[in-house]
Amino acid sequence: MREVRVRFAPSPTGALHIGGMRTALYNYLLARKHGGTMILRIEDTDQNRYVPGAEEYILESLAWAGITIDEGVGKGGPYSPYRQSERKDIYKQYAQRLLTEGKAYYAFDTEQELEEMRQRLKEAGSSDQQYSSTTRSSMKNSLTLPESEVNQKITQGEPHVIRLKVPANEEIKLTDLIRGEVSVNSSQVDDKVLMKSDGMPTYHLANVVDDYLMKISHVIRGEEWLPSAPLHVLLYRFLGWEKEMPQFAHLPLLLKADGNGKLSKRDADKAGFPIFPINWTDPKTKEFSAGFRENGYLHEALLNFLAFLGWNPGTEQEIFSFAELAEIFTLERIGKSGAKFDIQKAQWYNQQYLRAKPDEELAKYLLTSLAKESISCPPEKAAKICAIMKERVTFPKDFWEQGKFFFHSPTEYDPQIVSKKWNEDTVRFLSAFSQELKLISLFNSESAKLTLEKVATIVTIPSGKIMQALRMTLTGGASGPDLMTTMEIIGKDETIRRISFALENIKVKVS
RNA sequence: GGCCCGUUCGUCUAUCGGUUAGGACACCAGAUUUUCAUUCUGGUAAGAGGGGUUCGACUCCCCUACGGGCUACCA
Numbered sequence: 001m002r003e004v005r006v007r008f009a010p011s012p013t014g015a016l017h018i019g020g021m022r023t024a025l026y027n028y029l030l031a032r033k034h035g036g037t038m039i040l041r042i043e044d045t046d047q048n049r050y051v052p053g054a055e056e057y058i059l060e061s062l063a064w065a066g067i068t069i070d071e072g073v074g075k076g077g078p079y080s081p082y083r084q085s086e087r088k089d090i091y092k093q094y095a096q097r098l099l100t101e102g103k104a105y106y107a108f109d110t111e112q113e114l115e116e117m118r119q120r121l122k123e124a125g126s127s128d129q130q131y132s133s134t135t136r137s138s139m140k141n142s143l144t145l146p147e148s149e150v151n152q153k154i155t156q157g158e159p160h161v162i163r164l165k166v167p168a169n170e171e172i173k174l175t176d177l178i179r180g181e182v183s184v185n186s187s188q189v190d191d192k193v194l195m196k197s198d199g200m201p202t203y204h205l206a207n208v209v210d211d212y213l214m215k216i217s218h219v220i221r222g223e224e225w226l227p228s229a230p231l232h233v234l235l236y237r238f239l240g241w242e243k244e245m246p247q248f249a250h251l252p253l254l255l256k257a258d259g260n261g262k263l264s265k266r267d268a269d270k271a272g273f274p275i276f277p278i279n280w281t282d283p284k285t286k287e288f289s290a291g292f293r294e295n296g297y298l299h300e301a302l303l304n305f306l307a308f309l310g311w312n313p314g315t316e317q318e319i320f321s322f323a324e325l326a327e328i329f330t331l332e333r334i335g336k337s338g339a340k341f342d343i344q345k346a347q348w349y350n351q352q353y354l355r356a357k358p359d360e361e362l363a364k365y366l367l368t369s370l371a372k373e374s375i376s377c378p379p380e381k382a383a384k385i386c387a388i389m390k391e392r393v394t395f396p397k398d399f400w401e402q403g404k405f406f407f408h409s410p411t412e413y414d415p416q417i418v419s420k421k422w423n424e425d426t427v428r429f430l431s432a433f434s435q436e437l438k439l440i441s442l443f444n445s446e447s448a449k450l451t452l453e454k455v456a457t458i459v460t461i462p463s464g465k466i467m468q469a470l471r472m473t474l475t476g477g478a479s480g481p482d483l484m485t486t487m488e489i490i491g492k493d494e495t496i497r498r499i500s501f502a503l504e505n506i507k508v509k510v511s
Numbered sequence: 512g513g514c515c516c517g518u519u520c521g522u523c524u525a526u527c528g529g530u531u532a533g534g535a536c537a538c539c540a541g542a543u544u545u546u547c548a549u550u551c552u553g554g555u556a557a558g559a560g561g562g563g564u565u566c567g568a569c570u571c572c573c574c575u576a577c578g579g580g581c582u583a584c585c586a
Binding site: 111163189202261305337342345484 | 582
């Protein structure tokens, strides 16, 4: 097997879509698996769609995800430059070669003339309206115009493109690692533009030239490229590179979760989940989009989830570390059909990864939230809180969101509990309990529990009857982590204070 | 419209001609728990339709339907 060299080649036209992230991931995993090279190439041949900041965004997104680049933009390497806009001269050279070998030709048709051609063909009932072997003879190009006129137009700087001269009726076959044999007749492929009138190459030319020159072994990209893959095969053939042609793997697309169609930002917004890896503000429209990172998704969890959208190892294990994924990943096990994006599964992964972390690390998340609230807290206490909260959180922010009561005494109480559980027995029990607590010297979850049971026998009220009310006096709410541990964490004095406050402020319902 | 690709529980998927069609998420029920959550146990739920091939098809072939992609001097 030849050296594995793969590339992720996004266009800097905006934020990196989560689907693009998965493409990058699969490329990366293949590279790691075979000790190969992961290359980042920026395909910025469309000047009109260029969005400032997009390239930096892509770099940062990949870095956050842990998809490290071995070679390419931001890293350098033996085949620099890796930004296509900086490789214009290289493409020109190969376009010229195709031209002189009669495999490509100049075309001078204006946009309007092209439109007229399509209209004409449409009206004539033709099934397709392409610039091709059947139509090129009636257009303005170097195949129909006398050589002198062509030369004149070129020297006068008349706008022109270079088109590929696709043969009339030829089966073009290619083997896709995911789909198997794919065969297309060349009559379905049009005379694609190779060089645009602004001197930039189109995707097709730039892609083939770069993949060849950069010695790419596997082209792993989205399914949207499958229809033009035969064209690329043709280009390799015309350029005499068929032997070095990379293997193709066209990935199924990510679909929206409800209904049909591919996943778009609109759908994600509607369903209330991110679609971009990290926060993004469109420089033109100023529209803001939240990222997975900022929404609290751990990159390992997101990657694990993403890897399983369209791929699986064939076993029943679903949690894999990044390193494990790289070990067992194979292109052969990628599915053929589009995968719907199910955010609930992503959240489940996040939960799994979060609770697997050591308390000390989780404490950092809580401490971060606390810092924003200007609340100071010793790391040991934060770790203790995280320890009893970790089974109930999905996102790092939940430690704070669901654990505010550790830091703020409740001022409002769940009205349902008040009306259902706050009665004379409750008051009697809690008064006795707080009295009894004052006498304890060593206060922790165990002694709190013992005290509770002791009081229960003294006042002859089963503790079960007042537990919810006790919870409410301490947290304000009806649910939460283990109460005894909660008391231990907030401390003896604060526990007593909260009970007293509730006793003074909640009125006993007169029945 | 034309061309290409696809179609197993609601979702992600396993199965590579012979299975009670398996797992996970979600959902429902029960158990545990001081509550909620967790955890555990159980449950609901699938081969798009129609033809072939075959002793036997989810699996192979054809047709239809549906879905997706492409059809730009965008990638």
